[in-house]
Amino acid sequence: MPLLIDRQLVENKWVFINPEEGQQSSDLVVGIEYLLIPYALIEEIAILNLEAMGPQLLGVQINGDDDISDLAKWLPQLTLIAIEFPVFRDGRGFSLARQIRRLGYQGELRAVGHFGRDQLGYLQRCGFNAFDFNGDIPTEELVQAFDEISFHYQGAADDPRPIYRQEIISELS
């Protein structure tokens, strides 16, 4: 299933593993090259000898209930951070993304779950560069949604300058 990454349609390589009760996560990860796990399992998974078992790259999926105050220490090991939107109206992911970019994370930041075309501009501004449309195949047309509004008053992850620190304002006054 393709995703939108940096405005391109890209095939997804990552496999999300979420062990059910009684399952050993060490069994499930064997043979998976791009391993995506719930953030709650990071302590458990990180101590495994992943490279010997299969996974070459590690990602975590965060939801709004996770406490991410320790996230900074795991960042060097992470190639993907996915943030889950449980429903369209749950906007916690926007702030989580801002905080994660503020920590200096420069890898893929992926929105997963229930978000929509009409949030893409805001999601991108908050630091997301990848979008997994919950099973829907993204269309080329979606890319237009990013730039429907050409100016921004606020600084954000993509451009920290509010309107009053942008060149445009001095040109206008």
Add this chain to the structure above:
Amino acid sequence: MYQYNKVDQKIVDERVEQFRDQTRRFLAGELSDDEFLALRLMNGLYIQRQAPMLRVAIPYGLMSANQLRKLAHIARTYDKGYGHFTTRTNIQFNWPKLEEVPDILAELAQVEMHAIQTSGNCIRNTTTDHFAGITADEIEDPRPWCEIIRQWSTLHPEFAFLPRKFKIAVTGSSEDRAASQVHDIGLHLVTNEQGEVGFEVLVGGGLGRTPVIGKVIHEFLPKHDLLSYLDAILRVYNLKGRRDNKYKARIKILVESMGIDAFRDLVEAEWQLTKDTELRLTDDEINRVKGFFQPHPYERLEAESPSLSQQLQSDVDFKVWFTRNTRAHKVTGYRSVVVSLKPHLGAPGDITDLQMDIVADLADKYSFSEIRSTHDQNLVLGDVRQDDLYEVWKILAEHNLARANINTLTDMIVCPGFDFCSLANAKTLNISDAINAEFDDLDYLYDLGDIQLNMSGCINACGHHHVGHIGILGVDKKGEDWYQITLGGSGREDASLGKVLGKAVAADEVPSVLRKILQTYVEQRTDEERFLDTVRRVGLDPFKEKVYAVAH
């Protein structure tokens, strides 16, 4: 007032086209009800009992004559010839067609107006004192700060899907005409010991199901840090506010449950990471925005006006109106005129297209082409020469806009209630008519003095009943409308929440119950004591005894 530059205009124009496309996709079935709901609400569009309702933003209640004329045009062309002013100083149109809303928004954009964030779980219109800039007791004009907040909050990428709606009010004087203590954030311009001007910041006030007075989170916030501090509060709220229950999702519930000190700690920790970043306001920006709010080119006038004195002497109706509906201005020879949108019988806050045109023309001719909408659902012509008052009064009176009832019992704040609103449990407009019919003797109302009566048709409290000196809340009991009365509330600098008088009363009993409450006040009051002060001094018991006395 603030004038759009190319960036402001482009953002609003593009937002219109964005919404046009969202409406098209919704009507074509490409956008789900749920997604369109969130998107249309963020553009002020509700689906109500009768029809869609469009709420248009009037940033901090300030509009130009041309803007008001455009609102008249919209009422005439796309609606049924009237609009309704709200306690957020916005205007609502009750009968637009869904498919025409993009065209209405395009018309608004022509005069630098929009409906952005007038609804939905986002940062709403920032409100302020309707006498901002013209009242003598002001530390600083709050409107430039409102405009700075307007720009920062408009289409904010991070704070568009908050747990619940978010309202900010700013005041610049010691008198609070913006109900700032019952806002999610209240900002008070204050001076510190060094003589610097900054903000006292309150958080977690609100009405609705759980009324709360806001708490001080920061005693003196330097001006340049305004946006970074707001940003920190909003981020903490966005991450921590409850999302499992919409009735517990406002920031007041978060602050109450954590305690203000723990909440402050989180905000301060977040703020330390952002206060010295690009978010810090620059002097250039503050001065740029302040430049739009410079005093008008007032004339040098004498304090005494012989013609005014003569008019006041010869025309008692004019004198009554002058006393009740006009107010001292900080510039000698000028007064501020409150245009009453509380006629004898008629929905409080409603205004026809013709009345809007008339007020716009008066503003052009007599008040520097500006009009203010007020928190208590009236309009203000802020800067009228006292020599012109008689002419202004005659024209207002001719168009039923001069009822001399400002700050009296019939200057009620009333939500539209069940007649229009799909959330409401009970009607309100029949009750406000009944109150008007019962209390049509203006001399009696003047004797009662300043009384704020607020009425809501449901627990969501759009009519601010908790902070009325007299509050009326409509409730549904087995399909019938009943009304719960509260006494002793205030939304002003002495903010307090009203206390419930007793069991709810039937619709047809409301006027007679009010009569008894007011009789009790007249019996109990000392010289010059306001209704609110009497209630505070004697408590509810005398009122209860009178209202619920068993008939012998």
